[in-house]
Structures are given as structure tokens and as C-alpha cells.
Amino acid sequence: MSQLRIEHISKSFGRQRVLDDISFTFQPGQVNMIIGPSGCGKTVLLKCILGLIIPEEGRVFFGDVDFLRASPEKKRTILRNLGMLFQSSALFDSMTVGENVAFPLRVFTQQNENEIQSRVAYCLERVGLAGTQNKYPAEISGGMKRRVGLARAIALNPRYLFCDEPNSGLDPLTARRIDQLIREITEEFNTTTVVVTHDLKSVVEMGQRILFLYEGRAEWQGDRKELLQNVHALPSNLRAFLMASGLVHSEKI
Ligand SMILES: Nc1ncnc2c1ncn2[C@@H]1O[C@H](COP(=O)(O)OP(=O)(O)O)[C@@H](O)[C@H]1O
Ligand SMILES: [Mg+2]
Numbered sequence: 001m002s003q004l005r006i007e008h009i010s011k012s013f014g015r016q017r018v019l020d021d022i023s024f025t026f027q028p029g030q031v032n033m034i035i036g037p038s039g040c041g042k043t044v045l046l047k048c049i050l051g052l053i054i055p056e057e058g059r060v061f062f063g064d065v066d067f068l069r070a071s072p073e074k075k076r077t078i079l080r081n082l083g084m085l086f087q088s089s090a091l092f093d094s095m096t097v098g099e100n101v102a103f104p105l106r107v108f109t110q111q112n113e114n115e116i117q118s119r120v121a122y123c124l125e126r127v128g129l130a131g132t133q134n135k136y137p138a139e140i141s142g143g144m145k146r147r148v149g150l151a152r153a154i155a156l157n158p159r160y161l162f163c164d165e166p167n168s169g170l171d172p173l174t175a176r177r178i179d180q181l182i183r184e185i186t187e188e189f190n191t192t193t194v195v196v197t198h199d200l201k202s203v204v205e206m207g208q209r210i211l212f213l214y215e216g217r218a219e220w221q222g223d224r225k226e227l228l229q230n231v232h233a234l235p236s237n238l239r240a241f242l243m244a245s246g247l248v249h250s251e252k253i
Contacts, residue, residue, distance in 0.1 A: 002028040002063065002159045002192050009048055009058030011041075018044050019055065020216045028159075029190040031183055031206045035197055036213035037241060042196040045213065046164055049194070050082070051075070062160070080108050083153035083191070085163040089145040091137040091152075097124070098133030101152045108156055123151040127181060143174035147181070154185060161186065161193040167202060179205035200245035203227065212238050 004026040011019040018041045026032040034042050047053040049060050051067060060067045062078045070078070091100050101120045105111055111119070124130055127147040137145055146166060153161060163182060167175035183206035186193040195202065203210060203224065210227055212220040214237045231239060231248050242248040 002190070003061075004049070004160060004192050004194070005061040006045075006049060007059045007061070009045065009055045009060070011044060011048060011053065011055040018216050019048065022058070022211075022213070022216075022218045024211045024218065024221060026192050026194055027209055028192045029187060030208040031186050031193045031195055032209040032211070033195045033197060033203055033207040034211050034213060035200065035203060035207075035241075038198055040213040041216045042198075042213060043164055046162060046194065046196050050084070050162065080156065081159040083156065083158035083161045085146070085149045085153045085161070085166055087165045087168055089137075089142075089149040091145055091148055093137050095136075096133060097129070097135050097137070097140070097148050100137070100148055101155055104152060104155045119155060120151075123155050124148075126154065126185070127151045143170050143178070146170065146174075146178055150178070150181060150185070154189070157189065158191060161191045162196075163193070164196045165198070166195060167197065167199050172201075175199070176201070176205055182206055200242065200247050204247065212241070214238070214241075 007023050009019055009022040010017070022045060034045060036042055044053060048055045054068065065074055065078060067075065067078060092103070095103070098120050101123050102116050105116045105119055120133065121130070124132060127150050129144060129147050129151065132140070140148070166178050166182060170178065179202050182193060182195065185191065195206070207224045209223055210221065211218060219235050220238050227234070231242060
């Protein structure tokens with residue numbers, strides 16, 4: 001069930017149409033990116049996919065399950081297969097690193113303490129944080145917190161991994177390291193990964209399938225090669241976005 005497809009998603013807040021008829025297919029084993037300037041609707045789209053915001057129109061299919069209309073049991077099965085990395089890491093400050101990573105295992109599985117601890121150790125090791133179980137979030141750096149968030153997101157071995165601005169607030173080197181980790185994990189576990197970002201350097205680092213949103217419309221979709229090698233063929237808003245990022249210079253356009 002690991003293909004994820006959205007069809008004709010539209011959402012308004014009051015009179016503002018924040019998403020206008022968005023359709024896209026997210027591929028398994030790939031980093032699928034939703035990109036665009038701040039305020040273009042990326043986070044709202046992600047929340048629609050996760051059922052946290054209900055769109056006025058459109059459907060979200062996890063495999064062949066119509067998620068928004070699914071029974072509570074089917075929804076729970078899908079939720080059990082989702083991992084999420086939030087913008088702020090969203091760790092529980094009163095819990096240790098180990099307990100943060102253990103949290104979804106305690107909520108969603110019947111694993112015993114030994115199984116939980118060994119899964120926690122595995123996930124922390126996978127993100128380069130072996131042995132940090134007993135630290136508290138306040139004792140570790142922003143980049144480490146993001147890694148703990150990623151370890152927690154993969155604890156349940158999810159089929160789908162969602163990350164909203166996974167690099168925000170990190171220095172460039174740490175940001176690239178997080179990008180690389182997300183890409184490695186995607187390929188290793190064959191997850192359908194969806195990354196929301198305004199950071200085009202992330203696209204270069206890990207993007208495979210790309211959806212460009214502009215003022216709530218899907219202005220372009222394609223793969224990374226098409227995005228970076230054929231800049232003059234892109235819509236003007238996307239070209240402007242690329243240029244503003246400094247990744248593409250005006251003489252190339
Ligand atoms: N709960 C809400 N109520 C009203 N407007 C909202 C709400 N959430 C988001 N918006 C508006 O929707 C637009 C898109 O927001 P968002 O998806 O957060 O942008 P971004 O692309 O930066 O993630 C913005 O204009 C924002 O102000
Ligand atoms: Mg956002």
C-alpha cells in the first residue's frame with residue numbers, strides 16, 4: 001500500500017483559497033518534495049494528507065485506501081505506518097531521548113521492555129546518536145534534536161515518512177547531514193517520503209520527485225534533473241524561486 005496519491009485537493013480558509021485543485025503521486029523509495037515560497041500552502045497540504053485538516057474537495061489515497069473516508073480501523077492501520085518529523089523536532093522535554101524514541105512503540109505496539117529498548121538503540125544508532133538514551137532534549141544541540149525526532153519518526157518502521165521543513169534553524173552543514181540521513185533512510189527502508197521545504201539546497205541534496213506550489217496552485221511537477229538541467233523551460237515563478245535561492249544564476253536563464 002505504499003504509493004500515496006492525492007487527487008484534486010482544495011482548501012480555503014474564509015475567502016482565501018489556500019490550496020487549489022492539487023493532484024500528485026508520491027513514489028515509494030523516493031524523497032518526494034513539496035517546495036515553494038513561505039505561505040504558498042505546503043504545510044496546509046501536508047496536514048490535509050495526514051487528515052489533520054479536512055479539505056473541502058479531493059481525496060488522499062494510501063495505496064487503495066481513501067484515507068479521509070476510511071473506517072476508524074483502517075485509519076489506525078495507516079497511522080501505524082506513518083512517521084512524522086515536525087519542524088520544531090517537537091520532542092517531549094520532560095522525557096529522555098530514549099523515552100522520546102520509545103513513545104510511539106509504547107502507544108502502537110505490545111512490545112516488551114527489552115524489545116523496546118533494543119529498537120530504541122537501533123534507531124538512535126541509525127541517526128548517529130548511539131548511547132544518548134539518557135540525555136534530555138535540553139542537553140543536546142538543535143541538530144541532535146532533529147536526529148532524535150527522525151529516530152522517533154522511524155521507530156515503527158513506517159511505510160510513509162513525512163517531514164516539514166526538517167532543516168529549519170540548523171546551520172548549513174548540519175542541514176545537509178539531515179538531508180542525507182533522510183535520503184539514506186528512504187532508500188534503505190523503501191519508505192514513501194514526503195519532505196516539505198522552502199530550502200532548495202535540500203532539493204539538490206535529496207529531492208527526487210518534486211511538486212512546486214505557488215499561491216496554492218501546483219505550478220510544476222517533475223524530477224530533479226528536469227528542475228535543474230532545463231531551467232529555461234520552467235514556469236517563471238519557479239525560475240524566480242530558483243534564482244532567489246542562489247542555486248541558479250540569471251545567465252543560465
Ligand atoms: N488554520 C489556518 N487558518 C487560516 N489561515 C491559515 C491556517 N493555516 C494556514 N493558513 C494560511 O494558509 C496559507 C498557507 O500556509 P502554509 O501552508 O502554512 O504555508 P507554507 O507554505 O509556508 O507552509 C497562509 O496564507 C496561511 O496564513
Ligand atoms: Mg510551512
